[in-house]
Amino acid sequence: MADNGSVLVVGGTSEIGKRIAKQYADQGESVIVTSRDAAKAQAAAKDIGGDSSGIALDLVKPHEIGDALGEVGPVKYLVLVAIERDSNMIDDFNVDGALNLFTMKLVGYAEVIHALRKRLSDDSAIVLFGGLAKERPYPGSTTVTTVNGGVSTMIKSLAIQLAPIRVNAIHPAIVGDSPFWAATPPEVLEAFRVRTPLGRLVEIDDVVHATSFLLENKAVNAVNLNLDGGWLAM
Ligand SMILES: NC(=O)c1ccc[n+]([C@@H]2O[C@H](COP(=O)([O-])OP(=O)(O)OC[C@H]3O[C@@H](n4cnc5c(N)ncnc54)[C@H](OP(=O)(O)O)[C@@H]3O)[C@@H](O)[C@H]2O)c1
Helix, strand or coil: CCCCCEEEEECCCCHHHHHHHHHHHHCCCCEEEEECCHHHHHHHHHHHCCCEEEEECCCCCHHHHHHHCCCCCCEEEEEECCCCCCCECHHHCCHHHHHHHHHHHHHHHHHHHHHHHHHEEEEEEEEEECCHHHCCCCCCEHHHHHHHHHHHHHHHHHHHHCCCCEEEEEEECCECCCHHHCCCCHHHHHHHHHCCCCCCCECHHHHHHHHHHHHHCCCCCCCEEEECCCHHHC
């Protein structure tokens, strides 16, 4: 185990979560990844390699999160990546989809931190994942926009309550090489690319690098990092 504990990635079966976990496993850290399914979490840990393990945890069952984390020891870095996307229009509002996403990110993320509170040290750091729908809503983003806005304010409250533990959020634009976008028609992604000053979309490597920065830089706290290649400036 690394100094002050493990690296815990909630949503560690997503490609983004897995790559964050792998970076730390490759550095010799002890890594724990979660999935709703224990076998899937263990398979992801096997792919990640090194000193990795997988556990089951369901963010939409917040009352069960404490027990799910029962075997986890001290935690150095906590990364909350998990999402189940909700496409929701106010004219055709889906209450179950809304409750699911709100519970996951606004209650579940907070409950994970609450459950781990005594296993965090002053040197621990936490990163929550939001997204740029907080700035740029799109049709169907009723709940995603609201939840990402919630993440962006939650970190400020947490950074104060957990001080000196640092709490930051990352808000990526479209991560072009993430599996979520694989089935998207190329012309849709191209429309985003041409409106990105960088001339390319954000990639998973960029997200991993930025997450490490937020976790490791000792002065970065209560920051919402928009990772967008300048897209919001256009
Ligand atoms: N991809 C992008 O372009 C993009 C852009 C902006 C922001 N983001 C943010 O980046 C993060 C990762 O996105 P992604 O595209 O890599 O996601 P993804 O591939 O859809 O992966 C979602 C992850 O969440 C886990 N998960 C789903 N429901 C869960 C639940 N009820 N409880 C616990 N875990 C659950 C999944 O695990 P199991 O299925 O194994 O349970 C999986 O590990 C998200 O927070 C997203 O909002 C992504």
